[in-house]
Amino acid sequence: MIFPLQMMLFPRTVAVFLVGAFAWRSAVLHRASANRGLLFVVATFGILLGGGLKRHEVEKLAAAGVRWIQPGIESLDTRVLKLMRKGTASAHNVLLLKWCRQYGVRVSWSLLWGFPGESDAWYAQMASWLPLLHHLQPGPAVRLRYQRYSPYHHTAEKHGLR
16 A cells, blocks of 8 residues: 555555565555655554465565565474464475575564463474574564453363463
8 A cells, every 4th residue: 555645755665564474465565565765664453464374475575675574473492382372383484584684684583482381391392493593583582461352261261370
């Protein structure tokens, strides 16, 4: 989406609002490829960019001028990702961070912790190999918050919460 007023005020900036989980792939990449050289501000809502971003998609985004993404990376441990029902593995998240560095795309991501059923040992194991990723962009550790109307709020007993 290109907003006419924004284009008049900031002609080299395009705001892309992504609403669906994977709707962005064809439409945004196609439009982005046609508008090379523009600075893209990617604002995401809902499911963000989705966990299945592929190398060639990162390359296309970078070639189109995208300099920042928020792909929904929330852990580098597959067991935690399974608790979150993310549908991806830690290896893919690390690869995505690598590809973004390779193509010059900054990444907003975080390590969420505090999930019902997680183990401290998982985080200890992750901490032992995180120094090996020192060359990749770091993300902050963020404690999970139990929001009203979230699955943890509606089915607290199922998750061992009070």
